[in-house]
Amino acid sequence: MPDQIIFRILITVASMAFQQAQHNKLKKKMEAEADKRKGFMIPTRGEAAHIPVVYGKQAVGGTETRHITSNNFNNYTNNSDKTFSEEFDNTSQSGSKNEFLFVQSALCHGNIHSVESIYVNDSHYDEEKAKFNHRFSIHYDGGTADAMATANGFATSDKFTNCAFVTAAYKLNRDDPQYSGLPAPLYLVKGKKVRPVNLSGSNYSLGGYSYSNNPALCLLDYLLDSKYGRGLNSSEVDLPSFYHAMQVCNTTVTTRIVGGRINGVDPIASYSTFNAFPNEGKENVIYKAEDTGYFYKWDTTQSPDIYVRTTVNTQAIPLYECNITLDTEATLRDNIEKIMNTMGLAELVWSSEGKYKLLLEYPSSQTALNNLVNSSHIFNENNIVRENVSISWPPAADRLNQSTVTFINEFEDFKQDSETWPPTGSSVHNTYLTEDNNQPFTTDVNLEGITDPYHARARAEQLVRQSREIRTIAITLDKSALSLEPGDFIKLNSDNLDISNEIFRTTSVTVNSDLSVEVEAYLFTINMLAWNIDDDIAYAQRPVFDFTLDDVSNITTTPGFFVNNDGSLTHYIDVTWDHDGSFSYEIRYKKSTEPFSSYISVSTRLKYYRILNIEQNTTYNVQVRAISSLGTGSGFITVNDANNGKNTAPAAPTNLSATGVFEAIELNWTNPVDKDLKTIQIWESSNSSINNATLIGTSGGSNFRRGNLDISQTKYYWVRAEDTSGNLSSYTGPVNATTTFIDDDAFETGIRDLFEDQGLYAIEDVASLPSTGAIGQQLFNRADGKLYRWDGTAWVLVVAAVEAADIDGILSDAQVAALAASKITGQLTNAQLADIAAAKISGQLTNAQLADIAATKITGQLTNAQLDDIAATKITGQLTNAQLDDIAAAKITGQLADSQLAAISSNKISGQLTDTQIADVAAAKLTGQITETQISDNAITTAKINAGAINADKIAANTITASEIAANAVTANEIAANAVTANKITANAITSAKINAGAITAGKIAADAVTADKVAANAIEAASIAAGAITAGKIAADAVTANEIAANAVTAATINAGAITAAKIAADAVTADKVAANAITAASISAGAITAAKIAADAVTADKVAANAITAASIAAGAVNASKIAANSITAGQLAANSVTASEIAANAVTASEIAGNTITGNKIVANTITGGLLATSGVITNSAQINNGLITNAKIDNGAITNAKISNAQITAAKIADGNITNAKIANAAITNAKINDLNAVKITAGTISAGRFVGSGIVRQTSLKIDYTSYAAGQNNKSITPTTSTQKNKGGSNTKKPTPKPSNIKSNKPNNSSNSKEVPNPKTPSKTAGKGKGR
């Protein structure tokens, strides 16, 4: 039994030992399994990505290109642009189990500005609590392999050409993993460097690459870059427009606080109130309480950790920024649109010059907007060629009364954020809702390129304002709009369109075949632009729409009438009125005596109406009102008027005549043209006085017969017109007539009939021949002055042909119409012809028909055909050329003497004139050429050649040879002066052989005969001049000038040594004008050539140096230095009194560096020389060592000179205030506030000073623990400063045991948790907005 027990015990022990071993084994196995679970098996799925382009500030994750794990980390020689590391030094480290992970990533296209910070797994890379171990080596551009990468397994050919890239090294703590799988870094990047547009004078050029997030420059870079953009040549972009847009984008619109590590500031986390802050803050975060606008930091140097107030710097906020990541997988157009969207109302157009032009305007005033309209782009209704104008307002889907913009907030290190405008419940929002019938027209827009709340809110605001004001117009304009391009601003005025001075921006221009221009444009107002208007104003200037119609004004009525064709009158009242706009008008009228229901209503679109057919002398009520197209009308305006009818007299009758006949007088006149002429009154008197006249009748026509008179009775008559209105004209008259004793016409007719019955006809004088007559009737026709007789069928001339001999006197040309030669019988003598136009002779006149004829009597030209033959003797006087067309010589018999011919063109003579036909003809009378056939052989004798008649041009070449010239025939007299010129003498024609020896003697050359113009160039060469031939006497004064001496002709070798002595140079011979400019240069004077010995004492005196001869430009920079000025050489004696005044010392010429230390001592400064104004520059007196003790006394300090701003904190210490110095009198009431009391303890309060009564109502109570917002004290917010609480205070470690510690006045204790430690984080995206202009953000 005991053995069994022992065995059992052994078994138990053994079993226990085994179990322990098994346990240990299991433990090891479990540890091994646990070890296996350490670290990560990270599946990565490769996917090629498009490398993005980053402009401005962005957070990018990058595209991981390769991962390497290793047991070790090898140090390297850093070649990165920037390195971030956290608990990971650049020293070689050994480890195990692949605890090092290396990842390379391409960030974006290269040539970026910087990577400002990194987040890893949503924590800042150096977040202490994250316990990171990592290192980032960053390159802003590719092309060189990263040294950390190549030292740890990456290839040296991994150069990331054209990329910004990162090599990241992570060290994994396998026992306490600080990463959860593959780390996810986020890089805060300032992106591409771009090229600015520079303006120098009027030239625009591209500058060098530098960082900018100006949208215009980012767009320009994208258009120009060929690696990721459009790759345009700079000549294809309009640099001036981009420069202007750049300036617009750079406009500072406000100065505000900025945050975020991309801006070198900690990120800002916004909470609605201080109480909403998390219990435990983060060190590198700025907390903002939106309700107060205060900023806080989590201060871990305090105990416990608390929030303390802090300040955040402000920065100027430009109008537009471009912070965007462009996907290179997208089209160029899409990416351009993204960049354009960062600029609001920008337009990119292809200009008529063939360039991309960026059009961006942000006028801040109406004047600025007006200035954007070219004067040729102001259009009115005269320019609107068609009326199919379309004006469109945004539909409900596009109309907004609230807009929310979501964006990535750089102030919060690129966390998603949003801005809403107008805030819900704001007055602006309510106004809009009311206008929109409380329909929630809202939108939610995700904006790329905007990364801060200011621009986000501005965009949200602009979206709303724009949607509520914008409208588009499609209109056709005349050719005056041909110069329009998209983007241009136009101003429209049109009553019909109800548009007055509205400015639109064109988006599309189409030119029609008739050169009219279709334009599409949108309304552009300054109030659509968010920065121009306060955020809390719905409309800067809300137009008031008055839907009532204005009454018409200035109604005038003008009565009138017109005369109808039948002479009746129509009476009317014309009504006119004034009214703005284009409406219909209702006019109604009635007689004033009629009831209201009698109104007659008519309408018109004109501002004029004629009420016809009114009754004369009746008062009418007339009313007018305007009526809109919708049928609403204005009030009636009433006037009263009456038409008094016509009261003007008709015109008087004219042309009144009176004819006395047998026992009667006949009156005739011409009626006036008045249509309403009713009758003519006839007044008669026995004398010429109207006063005695009586109305004897009226006539509706234009004549009147006054009968019933006796014979030989004289009467006077007047007439006047009467119209249908009874108006009478003035009288016309008097005229008078006397009745005859017999009826003249009847008597004459009777006598005529008596003769005709006897076959006796008198010759009747008629103005023209009647169509028929009685046989034998004779008429003298006054029309042609001839006598005719009716032969039964026609009127025939009573006189037949006239024989020439019967013509007595001379028939003048006017008496002869046309005369056939054949009609002339016998001979016409000269006496019978006054003058006769040749053109009037038809046929040929024969000699027999002409006795003799004076040439002067022939006008015009006689042609050959008109003459058969004519004896020369029959022509007296001279026939001129003008009188003859052509005439055959053969037709001339006898001889024409010279005196018979004035001048006759030879071509008018056909055939030959024989000698016998011409007695003598003066040569001057021949014009034209006489051909050979016209001249008989030997006909021209010497006597027939006039002196001087034969000149050179009458002699053909070579016709005159020597044989034609008799000996001595040509003497000097025969050769005119200058007749023999050089071109008359053949080259070499005159040889020495032609000149006898000694032939040319001095006597043959006249004085001054050989002048320069007689000697050809190069005629006299050196060989032509004998040695010694030219002596001084042969060279005239001034004859040899520089022009005569060739370059280098006179060299040193040409002038004998010593040849030019002083004696050769006359006194003052070498004057300045003898030495050409630059003739003597430095090179002309050997070094050391001009020594003192060369300059006589006093040789250079002031009068040798011209005024201004030595200018600053004459002295090289640095030429006059101290070594050139002997010590003590410039003494007071060298400086005339007042010679160095302020005007001699340039501004900034004497700077501090020119004045040696201690040079200016007190004795060099005259009392009162340095006044306050001379110490304007701050920093002159920098420390107290520069001011001796006791130097500044009270008397030296102006009253008011020392202000608070001049006393820094802690400068005034207690030691500087003597006891008793500050008395009660020196402390103003309320000057000492709570904020000015640092520490007040009982020691400082005299017992009994503060009585119990002074606590009444103060809110100060005794508590066991306090939560004190010292900051609120500082802000004077006493109502929040001390809050009783029953909870315990929280500290960083979550311990509730610490007591509050008194804090400095500008800090705040950490906030206790009222309920639990799990704080609800309020929405940081509900910022309150500060009222006032400038976005209030």
Place this chain on the structure above:
Amino acid sequence: MRIFSTAVQQVLSTNNIKFFYLIELNFNQNYYLTSYSSDIVYNGNTYQSESGLFEVDSPKFNTVLDREAYKIVLLDFQDEMSAEFKANVVGKPVRVKLGLLDSNNNPLVGSNDIVDVYNGTVDSPVIDINWDNKVAILEGASPMSDLDAVNSFISSKAGMDQVSSTDTSFDFIFEDSEAEIKWGKV
């Protein structure tokens, strides 16, 4: 805004305005056509008058981001134009300009007298032949149709080869495959 020459302004100030078109086709060869009744020499090029009739759209000017098309129709075109179409004209430049006639009906062809109407590239060419005539239609997508292109840079070996054939940075992109990274493991 467009700046017109003095001569053009003078013509535009009258009520009798006559104009003509100049067309420049930069295909495999350059073609210069005009609607004027006789040849016109402008900018050193002779625009042929008898090279067939043509029709063009009205001059339209839009912002670059618009995609509006522009059409040119060549009537009774030459045979060589068929060859050009077969050889490809897509993407080839097309320019249309407008000129005015002065008061004497002479064309104004000074360097500043011609107005640009269209400046783009061929997007879609069509030849339409029937019994009566044959018509070539050239349609440009927009004045800036080339902005529809993509200029990408892909993080692949092939992508890097386009930039640098010796750069191996993207050689280890696991395109369409998976790889496991053993970090902290063996």
